[in-house]
């Protein structure tokens with residue numbers, strides 16, 4: 240009897256260890272993306288070029304089959320106030336002081352909000368069923384409703400509050416910008432960038448967008464320069480416009496925040512004023528991943544503990560029926 | 564010696580009928596939720612994607628259901644066989660707490676019909692803390708039912724099955740210690756991902772450890788609570804002797820917990836924030852004062868031998884430990900969008916209904932199955 244129990248015990252422990260250790264996914268590093276790969280795509284949004292025309296908002300809705308939203312009393316215009324389950328891209332306006340001077344802290348500025356396509360996306364790391372994934376080639380963060388269980392952990396985890404949930408549907412989905420992945424597959428670019436009349440939203444490979452952003456930071460404010468419009472990926476014919484360079488705050492938002500993002504921002508107004516949180520360079524997802532990984536790496540600790548427990552309990556519950 | 568016996572008595576008492584009424588009401592609201600979506604009955608929103616169905620039903624509810632875990636740890640790991648009579652009633656309470664936490668998740672998740680995706684290896688994301696929590700809690704619910712099965716088998720006199728089960732039950736007991744250690748700490752790890760949205764009064768790398776210690780502590784408090792309430796409700800003698808010995812452990816756990824907490828807060832220079840007078844600061848103070856109160860009570864052996872003081876201390880721990888979890892999941896969480904959350908009446912009612920089912924289930928079982936230790940005379 241005793242021997243058999245011990246054999247059984249051994250079997251359980253080594254069996255569990257084998258099945259778990261056999262999983263290569265467990266040993267794989269976290270979903271860390273890289274922006275220096277040529278395939279990594281993104282957007283550079285330059286608030287100083289944005290005229291607040293909302294073309295991108297309309298274009299986004301059209302390209303993604305989203306219903307209009309009404310927030311005014313008329314109920315005619317599509318004028319969403321915030322990102323929601325029917326708005327994945329929005330232009331907001333920041334206003335302060337007399338609100339007259341554009342791109343001044345004491346004036347006003349526009350700002351585009353959408354998914355940042357993080358290099359180390361918390362949402363992807365959080366999702367229990369891989370409904371959110373980071374595309375290996377483009378680095379874009381995509382959603383698959385057939386996997387999603389609707390737990391909303393992605394909403395809790397996203398540092399930018401981007402994923403939205405269809406609260407009023409019996410079969411709800413998560414909604415967020417996927418950077419028009421369906422258009423990219425056909426060789427196109429994201430709708431918001433192709434319809435932006437000024438080049439404020441610029442599509443392209445992330446490394447080149449970053450180079451372009453740095454070029455702009457070195458411009459002399461008020462001098463005229465050529466600015467690329469819509470796309471610098473070469474997917475669509477290249478266009479340029481001449482604009483006077485704005486006065487930028489010397490910070491490219493998304494260059495380092497939470498490990499970096501593929502959607503990058505430049506503005507004339509400090510980013511906190513535009514609703515961007517001040518964030519550490521390390522992604523929070525990496526921190527929890529790290530702790531989790533240290534404890535559960537290869538399931539060695541849990542299995543070892545289970546082994547110990549089995550031993551102790553089998554010794555102690557043995558007396559349950561008879562002696563005690 | 565440790566004979567457990569059904570205590571008998573009527574099932575359909577007035578309180579039982581009242582609880583049934585709550586459950587029936589909740590069923591209507593749940594029907595609405597499934598027909599029209601979560602937004603139709605709850606106040607959850609895109610800023611507060613988790614409401615009390617997660618914060619109370621799962622996060623606090625499973626902590627309150629840690630009695631079985633804490634007792635198993637004591638009896639089987641620390642070899643304190645004398646507490647054996649407390650194990651089965653604790654297991655029963657855990658069984659209901661955990662099972663209903665599992666059920667409430669089905670109410671809460673949007674795409675519940677795809678819930679089985681968490682069991683499909685190709686879909687599992689091994690980096691997700693939530694995956695680990697979900698699988699762990701799911702397995703533990705099964706383990707709890709197996710651990711409790713002897714009570715049912717004894718009742719129906721299935722001697723042979725009972726003998727068979729008793730040979731392998733040690734595996735389930737061991738899992739019953741391992742699994743809660745894993746998911747209770749992971750419930751803390753889970754909110755690390757919230758990052759800057761969780762106030763620094765709670766966001767700390769110690770979250771997993773604090774959740775684990777608090778789960779154990781709450782577990783012992785719940786055993787005291789439940790044993791006292793059962794004694795009063797079913798007019799049985801109090802188990803004060805055993806409980807007071809048991810609660811000698813609690814000051815150690817609480818002391819350790821509070822030290823880590825203070826060290827975290829003080830080390831990060833957050834004491835001014837705690838005393839800043841805002842809701843979060845006040846909740847932080849309240850949470851820790853409740854626990855400190857329990858610690859101060861239980862340090863003195865004389866209090867530990869008073870059933871009244873023991874009961875008060877247990878309540879303080881459940882309140883303080885529960886508030887800690889509520890703070891981590893809701894009150895300390897602010898995504899900075901200007902939105903707020905307070906549960907809607909139907910949301911609260913569903914939570915009450917789950918508690919009602921727990922009480923009803925517990926009562927029914929102890930009346931009909933051998934759970935509570937037999938009373939010697941009387």
Ligand code: SF4
Pocket residue numbers: 353354355356357360361362363380396397398399400401402415
């Ligand atoms: S911004 Fe949010 S939703 Fe978008 S990739 Fe980053 S974490 Fe995910």
Ligand code: SF4
Pocket residue numbers: 365366367368369370371386387388389390391392393394413
């Ligand atoms: S709601 Fe869906 S996409 Fe978001 S974490 Fe849960 S399963 Fe993943």
